Amino acid sequence: MDLILVNLIDGLVTGLLLFMLSAGLTLIFSMMGVLNFAHASFYMLGAYFAFQISIALGFWMGLLLAPLIVGVMGAGVERYGLRRVHQYGHVPELIFTFGLALLIEELVQFVWGKNQMPYEAPEILQFTAFAIAGNSIPAYKIFMIFISVIIFIGLLWVLTRTRVGMIIQAALTYPKTVEALGHNVPLIFMGVFGVGTALAGVAGVIAGPVLGTFPGMAFVLGSIVFVTIVIGGLGSLWGALVASLLIGWMTTFAKAYNLRMEDLLTWIGFTKPEVLWDSAWRDLWTITSPQIADILPYILMVLILIFRPYGLFGKRDA
């Protein structure tokens, strides 16, 4: 029982981190209509910038400045890169973002080298917040939850309660009409792209000390972010949140408990083959849940695409 609570908290941390990445991506996706492959690279840049700033000015300045820098870079990429490529269609855009992802990874390796960076959580947060049955919950994790929730509420408020948010939402769906009403739609797109990448930057800043700051960090998280927004429904902030939490809890629980396929199969009514090592089904019988934890989200995505192609919260025409 205690362990369930601990795993709920751990899953929440993973899920919320994923949310910060997918929130930006899902907005950008619905705007451009193509995947931004470089999204996770901005997350990595956020971590590296924050690391560099934290050496000189401390962690908190890193948390403040790094997302700003990443956001400005993101806006620049949209203004001077994507907007030019846009006229040639979706495929060039896709290739552009893909190339950008490779470029950023090489650049990071060029500047910071290939080793792990000693990027640490601030000392003020390096204590155990509380412990449940011997499992300590670091204060830094509580801090991560706190930041993510603030960002979610802030985003939701801006998008649904303010005039800016209304214009953005309208521009995402009916750009021509909004333009005809006298709004500067390219500027809005640039802004959305900038904010989206800045969010990825924030995620990088706070995830760097926990998940490690190394050149492969974008690659490790890259594909799962796409899965999240597909499951959640393109362009839906709520969808991104629900899908992120779902994935967070699903993978955490699958890893934390050794559920065996053997038990499941016997429960269904199959009998275990006597000579397992010679059986064609050997691999199936010996699977345990930690082994397949990381592919569970992909299985879920396939199921979603079959039964509800527009995602959990997506609209059919999105």
Next chain:
Amino acid sequence: MRKPIMLGMATALTLTVSAFAVTADTVKIAFIDPLSGPFAGTGVNGLHQYEFAAEELVNKKGGVLDGDMFEIVAFDNKISPKESLIQLQVAIDQGIRYIAQGNSSGVANALTEAIQKHNRRNPDDRVLFLNYSAVDPALTNDKCNFWHFRFDANADIKMDALTDVIAKDEAIEKVYIIGQDYSFGKAVAAAAVRFIGEKRPDIEIVGNELHPIGKVKDFTPYSRKIMASGADAIITGNWGADMLGLGKSVLENGYEGPIFTYYAAADGITAAFGETGEGSLRLVAEGQINPPASDAAAAYYEAFKAKYPDGNISQARITNVIEMLAKAINEAGTATDVIPVAYALEGMEHESLWGGSVKMREVDHQLIQDVHIHAHTGSDVTFDYDNSGFGIRVEETVTMAAMDSETSCQMRRP
């Protein structure tokens, strides 16, 4: 138009001639390891250690034979077995006789097989395989061959030494084994179960699991399981980002016992662990860095740091590779015919720069040497890693570890 061409051709001709003149006096060693991609850090650092060892230990002392110099030629294999075989062919075509490789047992398995075939089919340009890091036990057991020499202690030998230490510690009653899901991770787990069962049958193995290699984002669920199992000690063969992720996660989540590792040092890992790893991290390896075994070792390390301020001597055995090869070539009187060189290497005893003597066992070409259990610490380290103030210091030593261990190797000699 014509003059520049003539000039160019003349220059090219002189260059080729001088190049020939140089090759006649160099012993080339092909270094086939990852120099790009995620493991490039380890590869490049290894290359520097080779270049430095060749320069300091051989070339500055007048080279081998009649003043032949060692030259390290780097080939990038992107840690792929397929790419390695291509690079091996390129190296052989360049007339290189000595192949050094270490990162990934998968690559080493592919290379040793290819080299065996090549040497059988091409008796005129045979090559030797100097394996300085790949520790899959199979390489000196079932898959052993005359051309392969391993200078690192293999996974079984290291585990033997590690479990000696664990067996001595009465406080350890429950052990958790966790590793990456591939041949090396499995070999470590199997060896741990076997040796603990032999030496301390009362120790309970409360967990034995493998996780996907290089794909785990967050090790928290694993560390929760380790905590829940009540383990007093953790054994892992993890390396790179997986090592750092696992170690940091268990320590953050309240684990205080020892973590016995193979590769939790250097390449940024020592710096990233820093204070958190103090008192917990143990590392089994050959080569004593701290305290320095001798003045010569200290001077060598200092000279290395002067040349590569950001580098680490993380693979001390590389000096053994270079020195023993030089010795074998001198003994054989030739650098081009590798058979006498291989026979000279077989059974060779050598005083390691890092203290203790080492012996290349004839029966399976496994170097028998002192294996140390190091502690990750910030106090009393003469030479730190990653310029972090933290490093590894020898805590216990098993001299000539696994000297009489069994091997299933049946070597066929030419």
